[in-house]
Every structure is written in structure tokens, then in C-alpha cells.
Amino acid sequence: MITLLFIVFFIALILGIPVAFSLGLASLVYILLSDIPLIIIPQKMYAGLDSFVLLSIPGFILAGNLMNASGITEKIVNFCNAILGHIRGGLGLANIGASMLFAGISGTAIADTASLGSIMIPAMKKEGYSSGFASAVTATSSTVGPIIPPSLPMIIAGTLTGLSVGKLFLAGAVPGLLIGLGLMLMAMFISKKKNHPKHPRASMRKMGTSFLQAFWAIMMGVIILFGIVGGFFTPTEASIVAVIYGLLIGFFVYKGLSWASLKKVMYDSAVTTASLMVLVGFANLFAWILTSEQVPQQMADLILGISREKWLVLLMINVVLLIVGSFMETIAALLILFPVLLRVAMAVEVDPIHFAVIMVVNLVIGLTTPPVGVCLFVAAGIGKISMNQLVKSSWPFLIVCLVVLLLVTYIPEITLWLPGLFE
Amino acid sequence: MRYLNTILKILLLLSLLGLIMIVVIQIFGRLFLPAAPGWTEEAARLSFVYLVSVGAGLAIKEKAYVNVELWLHRMSSQVQRIVQIVLHLFVLVLMLLMTLHAFPFVRIGLMQTSPGLQMPMAISYFSMLLMPVLIFIYTFVAIVQMIKSKKA
Numbered sequence: 001m002i003t004l005l006f007i008v009f010f011i012a013l014i015l016g017i018p019v020a021f022s023l024g025l026a027s028l029v030y031i032l033l034s035d036i037p038l039i040i041i042p043q044k045m046y047a048g049l050d051s052f053v054l055l056s057i058p059g060f061i062l063a064g065n066l067m068n069a070s071g072i073t074e075k076i077v078n079f080c081n082a083i084l085g086h087i088r089g090g091l092g093l094a095n096i097g098a099s100m101l102f103a104g105i106s107g108t109a110i111a112d113t114a115s116l117g118s119i120m121i122p123a124m125k126k127e128g129y130s131s132g133f134a135s136a137v138t139a140t141s142s143t144v145g146p147i148i149p150p151s152l153p154m155i156i157a158g159t160l161t162g163l164s165v166g167k168l169f170l171a172g173a174v175p176g177l178l179i180g181l182g183l184m185l186m187a188m189f190i191s192k193k194k195n196h197p198k199h200p201r202a203s204m205r206k207m208g209t210s211f212l213q214a215f216w217a218i219m220m221g222v223i224i225l226f227g228i229v230g231g232f233f234t235p236t237e238a239s240i241v242a243v244i245y246g247l248l249i250g251f252f253v254y255k256g257l258s259w260a261s262l263k264k265v266m267y268d269s270a271v272t273t274a275s276l277m278v279l280v281g282f283a284n285l286f287a288w289i290l291t292s293e294q295v296p297q298q299m300a301d302l303i304l305g306i307s308r309e310k311w312l313v314l315l316m317i318n319v320v321l322l323i324v325g326s327f328m329e330t331i332a333a334l335l336i337l338f339p340v341l342l343r344v345a346m347a348v349e350v351d352p353i354h355f356a357v358i359m360v361v362n363l364v365i366g367l368t369t370p371p372v373g374v375c376l377f378v379a380a381g382i383g384k385i386s387m388n389q390l391v392k393s394s395w396p397f398l399i400v401c402l403v404v405l406l407l408v409t410y411i412p413e414i415t416l417w418l419p420g421l422f423e
Numbered sequence: 424m425r426y427l428n429t430i431l432k433i434l435l436l437l438s439l440l441g442l443i444m445i446v447v448i449q450i451f452g453r454l455f456l457p458a459a460p461g462w463t464e465e466a467a468r469l470s471f472v473y474l475v476s477v478g479a480g481l482a483i484k485e486k487a488y489v490n491v492e493l494w495l496h497r498m499s500s501q502v503q504r505i506v507q508i509v510l511h512l513f514v515l516v517l518m519l520l521m522t523l524h525a526f527p528f529v530r531i532g533l534m535q536t537s538p539g540l541q542m543p544m545a546i547s548y549f550s551m552l553l554m555p556v557l558i559f560i561y562t563f564v565a566i567v568q569m570i571k572s573k574k575a
Binding site (some may be wrong): 012013014015016017018019020021024025028037038039041042043045046049050052054055058059062233236237240241243244263266267268269270271272273274275277278279281327328329371372374377 | 446447450467472474476487489490493494521527551
């Protein structure tokens with residue numbers, strides 16, 4: 001029976017039915033054949049949505065979109081250019097730096113690829129960088145978006161397990177910075193070999209003014225993080241504070257917002273939220289079936305039956321997650337697998353916060369690997385190159401991400417040090 | 424259809440605005456009054472579930488649902504169109520069954536009262552009826568458009 005659940009799900013997914021409805025159809029078939037009353041569908045979907053932490057998601061999406069609409073992207077790019085542009089391959093480095101700063105505003109990777117890519121890829125091509133390099137840097141660096149706080153996947157992980165969202169946010173900060181810095185080193189190495197252009201060093205004055213321009217955007221991430229970690233706000237309250245902050249900055253500081261654009265940004269954010277939450281609802285139903293069939297227990301027994309060595313269990317989980325991540329959408333994979341795998345990880349005494357970060361980093365790497373790397377699709381579209389070309393230029397950066405993943409997996413201090421400071 | 428779009432758009436923006444205002448009240452209440460009013464969390468959840476159910480249909484129209492594109496985009500536009508119509512039909516069936524079984528769910532809610540606002544839970548539960556109905560309508564419209572326009 002449970003096999004049928006997975007078969008229907010994967011067939012629906014491969015045919016091209018949206019992930020949310022694939023989960024729904026698979027659950028429907030299972031429920032019909034098991035003689036469970038169908039009222040379980042609205043019950044479990046409602047239960048999945050009725051959580052106070054999830055309420056922070058529309059706020060974070062809206063805050064990110066507001067900042068984007070107020071013209072923040074260019075200001076962040078200018079600032080990064082001013083401090084990194086004089087190094088060889090400067091524009092590539094600025095691209096990565098901008099992704100890291102942008103990550104403090106948005107909680108998703110695709111938004112990051114789309115908005116930075118539309119500015120950086122054409123600019124890099126104009127200076128003589130290859131389309132492949134420009135698109136690869138954009139796509140791979142945007143994966144730090146969901147790792148550096150605020151982060152939608154971390155909110156979901158917190159909702160699923162009752163872990164503190166504030167701690168999860170903090171735990172992602174250092175791994176996110178490591179990925180960013182690692183990508184920068186790789187970009188510098190490639191740029192040296194290919195003799196990419198560099199800019200003259202920016203004057204202190206220019207650095208100062210560009211910093212002031214970008215300051216207000218960077219502050220948003222700071223307010224969110226310290227608001228939650230300092231105990232001033234719940235994540236939901238912090239998300240709404242970020243919205244109010246974004247409105248004030250957009251209307252009065254950057255002045256890029258208008259009433260017309262505000263309406264559009266609000267509509268888009270609400271629709272994005274709705275589509276994501278329908279997914280959450282169906283995933284909750286699907287996960288309920290898995291639990292009632294004791295799949296988490298069986299999965300745990302299976303993995304722990306192979307080995308009880310901590311390092312080997314973590315390695316197996318990493319391999320499974322990398323494969324799943326390259327096929328499945330991050331949030332959906334998290335909803336279904338996080339509770340299952342957390343059980344396995346805790347059996348070999350992995351800290352749950354540490355494990356949440358391992359899982360998110362794994363799944364996010366999948367955003368830049370074929371066959372279903374959404375960030376690759378978006379970047380290839382903007383850079384006007386084929387997926388094959390882009391994958392060829394991306395692999396050195398992917399290796400960097402995998403190295404950081406290994407470090408994050410086997411050195412728990414990388415994730416747990418920062419949240420530990422706030423105990 | 425245009426009326427429905429407009430009405431839903433307004434409802435969607437109102438539920439988002441409502442959510443924002445309620446949380447603002449909650450923050451102000453906690454910072455400047457002795458305690459936040461007790462009803463805010465429940466009211467915020469209510470506007471959230473309606474934000475989701477009202478937006479769920481519009482999300483079909485805006486093609487906001489994420490799917491996996493493995494092979495379909497490589498097919499000819501005629502094949503794409505026919506496959507898309509069939510896939511949409513599956514969603515239609517799912518939504519139809521969900522709609523039918525949301526009625527008893529709402530009925531249960533008539534007998535329960537919410538702890539904070541003292542309202543029947545049916546008001547919240549109704550969102551689970553509205554959601555499949557709206558997704559059904561927009562999926563149906565998408566199918567009709569694909570048949571008429573001869574495009575995917």
C-alpha cells in the first residue's frame with residue numbers, strides 16, 4: 001500500500017503535475033484504497049496550516065519583495081563592487097558578495113538568482129566574462145539565500161519539530177558565510193587563470209557613500225535576526241516588523257516604491273505564499289500517512305541496520321538528501337523527510353539544530369544540480385545559454401559547496417557555535 | 424470570470440493587510456500595554472488560512488505552483504497542450520473529491536467554538552472548502568482556455 005503511495009507520487013511528479021497536487025493525488029489514492037474517510041484531507045491540511053510560526057512566511061516573502069521593488073538590488077551590487085571590484089574577476093566576486101547580503105533580506109534562492117542575475121549577468125558579459133561563468137556564479141551563489149537568515153526552510157524545520165527558529169537562523173549564518181567565501185576563492189582562482197578584468201580601486205569616499213546606500217538594506221537582516229534572537233519578537237512578529245521597515249525604507253529612503261508597485265508586490269507575495277502553503281497542507285497529509293504506516297520507524301531501522309557509526313549514518317543521509325534535493329523542491333522534501341531523518345540522526349546523537357542545517361544545505365545544493373536545479377534554469381534563461389554549458393561552468397563551484405557540506409556535517413561547532421553564544 | 428478575479432484579488436489583499444495589522448496590534452499591545460490582547464493570535468491565523476485559500480485559486484492563474492520539468496518542454500506544442508489538459512483533469516478530480524468531503528468538516532466546526540474569539544470553528548474550517556472550490560474553478564478555466572486557444 002505504501003509502495004503505491006510512492007509510485008503514484010513519483011509518476012505524477014514526473015508527468016509534470018505540480019508537487020503540491022502530486023502529493024495530494026498520491027494521498028487520495030492511498031486514502032481511497034485504505035477505506036479511510038476522506039474527511040481526513042481537510043482535517044490534516046487545516047492542521048498543517050494552523051501554526052503560528054508559518055504565519056511568518058507571508059511577512060518574510062513580502063519584506064524581501066518590497067526591498068527588491070524599491071531598487072535595493074542595484075545598491076547592494078554597487079556597494080559590493082566598490083569593495084571587491086579591484087580584485088581580478090571583481091564583478092564575479094561582487095556577484096557572490098551581493099548574494100550573501102541579499103540573503104539577509106530574502107529567504108529563498110530563486111528570488112536571489114532572478115533579481116541579481118538580471119543585473120549581474122548582462123553586466124559581466126559586457127566586461128568580457130563568459131556567459132557560462134557569469135551564470136554559474138549567479139546560480140551557485142544564490143544558494144546561500146536559504147542558509148543565511150532569514151530562511152524559509154529553517155522556518156519550516158522549526159514548525160515541524162518545535163525547534164527554536166531563532167536558533168536555527170543563527171545556526172545557518174556561519175555555514176552560509178563559509179559557502180560564500182569558498183565560492184569567492186574559487187571565483188578568484190578561475191579569474192586568475194582566465195585573466196578576467198578588474199576595476200581600479202574605488203576611493204574611500206565612494207566606498208563610504210555606497211555603504212550608506214546599502215546600509216538600510218543590510219539593516220533589515222540585522223533587525224530580523226536580533227529581534228528574534230534577543231527575544232524581542234516572535235518570528236511572525238519579526239517578519240511583520242520587516243514588512244513595516246521595508247515599507248518605510250521603500251517609500252521614504254530609497255523612494256523606489258509607488259502605490260501601484262506596492263499593490264503588485266503585495267499581490268505577488270500573497271499568491272506565492274498561497275501556492276507554498278497549499279504545498280505545506282498536502283505535505284502534512286502525506287506525512288501523516290507515512291507516520292501512520294510507521295515509515296519513519298522503518299527508515300530508521302533500515303539505515304541503523306546498516307550501521308550505527310555516526311559518521312557513516314551521516315554520510316548515508318547526505319547521499320540520500322543530495323539525490324532527493326536534485327529532484328525535489330526544497331520545502332516539499334523538507335516537509336516529508338525532515339521528521340523521518342531527524343529520528344535517525346538523533347539515534348546516533350546528532351544535535352537536532354545541527355541536523356536541520358545539514359539537511360537544508362544538502363537540499364539547497366540540489367537547486368544548482370541537474371536534472372531539476374531551478375536556480376540553474378533561471379540563470380541559464382537570463383544568460384541565454386544551454387543547461388549543458390551552464391553545468392560545465394558550474395561544477396567547480398558545486399565542489400566548493402560539497403566541501404562546505406562535509407565541513408558542516410562533520411564539524412558540529414560550525415553550526416552550533418553561534419547559537420551557543422546566546423544560550 | 425473577471426468579476427471573480429477582482430473580488431478574489433481584493434479579498435487576498437485584505438487578508439494580507441489584515442494579517443499585518445493584527446500582528447502590529449499584537450506587537451504594540453505587548454510593548455506598550457500590560458499584555459497583548461488575547462484574540463490577536465487567533466485572528467492572525469484566521470486571516471492567514473483565508474489568505475491561503477483565496478490565493479490558492481489565483482495561484483493556478485499565475486502558474487505559481489512549482490512542478491518538475493523533465494521532458495514536457497521538449498515536446499511539440501500540440502503534445503504539450505494535450506498532456507497539460509490531461510494533467511489538469513487529474514487536479515480537477517482531486518479538487519472535486521476534496522470539495523465534497525470538506526462539507527462534513529465544516530459541519531463539525533459548527534459544533535465547536537474557538538477559545539479566543541468565541542466564534543464557531545466553522546468560520547475557520549470554511550477555508551478548507553473554499554480552497555478546493557477555487558482551485559477547481561481556475562483549473563477548469565485553464566482547461567477551457569487550452570482547448571479554445573489550441574496552445575499549452
